Amino acid sequence: xxxxxxxxxxxxxxxxxxxxxxxxxxxxxxxxxxxxxxxxxxxxxxxxxxxxxxxxxxxxxxxxxxxxxxxxxxxxxxxxxxxxxxxxxxxxxxxxxxxxxxxxxxxxxxxxxxxxxxxxxxxxxxxxxxxxxxxxxxxxxxxxxxxxxxxxxxxxxxxxxxxxxxxxxxxxxxxxxxxxxxxxxxxxxxxxxxxxxxxxxxxxxxxxxxxxxxxxxxxxxxxxxxxxxxxxxxxxxxxxxxxxxxxxxxxxxxxxxxxxxxxxxxxxxxxxxxxxxxxxxxxxxxxxxxxxxxxxxxxxxxxxxxxxxxxxxxxxxxxxxx
Ligand SMILES: [Zn+2]
Numbered sequence: 266x267x268x269x270x271x272x273x274x275x276x277x278x279x280x281x282x283x284x285x286x287x288x289x290x291x292x293x294x295x296x297x298x299x300x301x302x303x304x305x306x307x308x309x310x311x312x313x314x315x316x317x318x319x320x321x322x323x324x325x326x327x328x329x330x331x332x333x334x335x336x337x338x339x340x341x342x343x344x345x346x347x348x349x350x351x352x353x354x355x356x357x358x359x360x361x362x363x364x365x366x367x368x369x370x371x372x373x374x375x376x377x378x379x380x381x382x383x384x385x386x387x388x389x390x391x392x393x394x395x396x397x398x399x400x401x402x403x404x405x406x407x408x409x410x411x412x413x414x415x416x417x418x419x420x421x422x423x424x425x426x427x428x429x430x431x432x433x434x435x436x437x438x439x440x441x442x443x444x445x446x447x448x449x450x451x452x453x454x455x456x457x458x459x460x461x462x463x464x465x466x467x468x469x470x471x472x473x474x475x476x477x478x479x480x481x482x483x484x485x486x487x488x489x490x491x492x493x494x495x496x497x498x499x500x501x502x503x504x505x506x507x508x509x510x511x512x513x514x515x516x517x518x519x520x521x522x523x524x525x526x527x528x529x530x531x532x533x534x535x536x537x538x539x540x541x542x543x544x545x546x547x548x549x550x551x552x553x554x555x556x557x558x559x560x561x562x563x564x565x566x567x568x569x570x571x572x573x574x575x576x577x578x579x580x581x582x583x584x585x586x587x
Contacts, residue, residue, distance in 0.1 A: 315338055422467055429448075450532070492552075506559065
């Protein structure tokens with residue numbers, strides 16, 4: 266009698282345990298099914314189903330918000346998008362411009378696309394121009410896309426004596442910090458047997474108009490645009506640019522073969538100057554190689570630009586105007 270009761274009790278316990286186990290399993294299955302269902306609703310899952318890897322999604326998520334990511338799940342995988350965003354020069358503010366450009370030129374490499382858009386080269390020179398950002402001080406950029414107003418003139422111009430410049434006294438002026446830097450450079454060059462002379466310095470808007478119009482009148486627009494900036498687009502108006510030669514000759518077409526240029530090329534950055542229109546960078550600067558044209562940017566920037574062998578345009582895009 267006692268044994269039978271005990272046995273029945275044991276049987277109840279087993280049944281109870283079995284029911285609990287089954288319940289747990291079912292609840293777990295339910296939870297998992299729910300989790301899977303929920304995961305299938307996520308943007309990540311949808312991106313995977315259209316072909317993106319988890320690594321791709323990580324790259325995309327760094328730049329795109331949920332809405333933009335969701336948009337990608339409606340189209341098939343865009344390999345170029347991941348390549349774009351993996352490029353170290355990718356700037357997200359140009360996202361749409363890159364895509365538009367790829368649509369027009371599908372055979373261009375990602376490097377070409379990024380360079381073109383970052384440097385605004387999808388526009389012809391003097392197209393889509395804007396007033397330059399004067400708050401960048403010694404690092405302001407004036408080129409064929411960024412201009413100075415007609416009225417712009419630096420406030421701290423000093424006169425360059427005829428000891429260092431051609432022309433009659435008072436012809437040349439330049440910003441004070443630039444002149445101080447030039448004097449140091451002049452002295453060190455002199456120690457090396459090179460006497461540097463300036464033949465062009467600050468030019469106001471009206472002087473630039475005369476320079477440009479002369480080229481225009483004598484050689485036509487294509488030639489004028491290659492060798493002179495249009496008024497407002499000349500770096501000489503910043504008061505930060507100098508055309509430097511040596512005292513023994515100021516011939517533009519031979520200057521690049523002189524000891525003076527050889528010295529300037531490898532030393533001017535130590536004083537804060539860069540060769541503003543280097544050889545081989547004409548597509549970026551919009552100017553033919555000018556071994557005589559030096560732009561003051563300060564020592565740190567000049568050293569960086571010299572060591573990386575880049576243009577001011579590139580430095581500005583990646584280091585200043587981020
Ligand atoms: Zn110049």
